[in-house]
Amino acid sequence: MYTAVFRAMLPCYHEKITIFSSILNLKISLKENNMPFRPRYTGLIERYRDRLPVSEDTKLISLGEGNTPLLKLENIPAVLGKDVEIYVKYEGLNPTGSFKDRGMTMAVTKAVEEGSKAIICASTGNTSAAAAAYAARAGIAAFVLIPDGKIALGKLAQGMMHGATVIQIKGNFDEGMQLVKDVAEHAPVTIVNSINPYRLQGQKTAAFEIVEELSRAPDFHCLPVGNAGNITAHWMGYSEYFADGIITERPKMVGYQADGSAPFMRGHMVDEPETVATAIRIGHPQSWDKALKVREESQGWFDECTDEHILATQKLLAEHEGIFCEPASATSLAGAINDINSGKIPEGSMIVCTLTGHGLKDPDTAIKQSTSPLVTVDATLDAVREAILNNMAD
Numbered sequence: 001m002y003t004a005v006f007r008a009m010l011p012c013y014h015e016k017i018t019i020f021s022s023i024l025n026l027k028i029s030l031k032e033n034n035m036p037f038r039p040r041y042t043g044l045i046e047r048y049r050d051r052l053p054v055s056e057d058t059k060l061i062s063l064g065e066g067n068t069p070l071l072k073l074e075n076i077p078a079v080l081g082k083d084v085e086i087y088v089k090y091e092g093l094n095p096t097g098s099f100k101d102r103g104m105t106m107a108v109t110k111a112v113e114e115g116s117k118a119i120i121c122a123s124t125g126n127t128s129a130a131a132a133a134y135a136a137r138a139g140i141a142a143f144v145l146i147p148d149g150k151i152a153l154g155k156l157a158q159g160m161m162h163g164a165t166v167i168q169i170k171g172n173f174d175e176g177m178q179l180v181k182d183v184a185e186h187a188p189v190t191i192v193n194s195i196n197p198y199r200l201q202g203q204k205t206a207a208f209e210i211v212e213e214l215s216r217a218p219d220f221h222c223l224p225v226g227n228a229g230n231i232t233a234h235w236m237g238y239s240e241y242f243a244d245g246i247i248t249e250r251p252k253m254v255g256y257q258a259d260g261s262a263p264f265m266r267g268h269m270v271d272e273p274e275t276v277a278t279a280i281r282i283g284h285p286q287s288w289d290k291a292l293k294v295r296e297e298s299q300g301w302f303d304e305c306t307d308e309h310i311l312a313t314q315k316l317l318a319e320h321e322g323i324f325c326e327p328a329s330a331t332s333l334a335g336a337i338n339d340i341n342s343g344k345i346p347e348g349s350m351i352v353c354t355l356t357g358h359g360l361k362d363p364d365t366a367i368k369q370s371t372s373p374l375v376t377v378d379a380t381l382d383a384v385r386e387a388i389l390n391n392m393a394d
């Protein structure tokens with residue numbers, strides 16, 4: 001009846017009202033029938049449309065990124081013997097296995113909107129995987145520069161599989177980044193490294209998700225730092241929710257680097273960065289100034305971890321929590337553990353550590369450091385039974 005009245009009053013809204021009333025009817029009938037249907041999750045731009053630089057007409061290039069689990073660590077605080085609440089934001093569960101998808105959906109969406117037919121990036125592996133995948137989704141070309149022999153196998157496979165032109169340079173990430181900037185001046189390609197401002201816009205949404213699930217900001221947010229784009233983006237996200245009164249406190253932002261690639265600790269750029277955590281093997285961070293500002297505004301800090309500690313933490317997470325992240329990602333928890341043990345992060349704190357990439361990205365490093373027995377036996381009941389008995393925990 002109401003629909004009929006409105007129709008008479010506002011003929012121009014006829015169509016909208018008809019659609020609205022049929023959605024309403026559908027919802028009511030679903031409820032009545034107790035059906036399990038829910039809206040399809042269609043990615044973070046759609047989810048945060050009003051907080052991102054897109055319009056109604058923008059064609060979204062998405063693979064359903066974002067909405068990743070925020071897992072509470074159940075066992076590691078007890079291993080540490082500390083009363084702390086630690087959550088990990090498992091960004092390895094994004095479509096290409098790393099947090100880069102958050103920024104790439106935005107960067108590629110805007111590149112396509114602006115008419116670009118090709119994107120380019122330098123990468124330690126994850127950015128190239130994401131760029132390749134989103135370019136494939138958009139039907140445009142991707143060129144990726146990677147350091148020869150210094151990227152994890154899974155990341156290389158992704159770039160190649162998605163049809164990017166993979167250019168291995170006989171140099172490191174920092175040299176690749178400079179080449180990308182130089183070449184983009186002369187070629188019709190859009191840079192999709194985190195110097196592209198749309199990347200940080202997409203990445204800030206991880207902070208939104210954390211706040212929404214905790215109903216507050218954590219006391220400390222710990223991240224691995226390479227170019228320092230992600231720590232900057234998270235701070236943007238927290239600051240946006242803070243400015244809108246959604247949270248009353250922002251976290252202290254804490255960035256950890258591998259000690260062989262720690263320009264923020266040295267106070268200057270590092271020319272020959274080295275670390276087993278190849279994703280953060282970066283000596284010339286692109287967001288240097290922004291990251292220093294984040295440290296100052298949030299009253300956080302930078303610190304460094306040894307490769308041994310990074311790998312041990314990767315294993316700790318895998319063995320005690322069932323969470324498999326790549327080495328670089330474990331740097332956030334490795335650093336947090338140091339600071340929890342020293343008391344710099346006090347007991348009673350709520351901490352979020354970002355796990356930036358999935359462990360399957362780098363199977364070589366995982367297998368190399370694994371101590372789990374790999375037992376080969378005959379395909380007989382006796383042999384399998386013996387293998388089980390020999391390896392049963394006491």
Ligand code: F0G
Pocket residue numbers: 098100122123124125126127128194224225226227228229230231279280282326328329356357
């Ligand atoms: N963790 C992982 C797994 C990464 O791949 C990266 C960066 C970082 C942390 C550091 O993030 O640079 O925003 O401080 N990877 C880039 C790449 C450099 O090319 O994939 P950042």
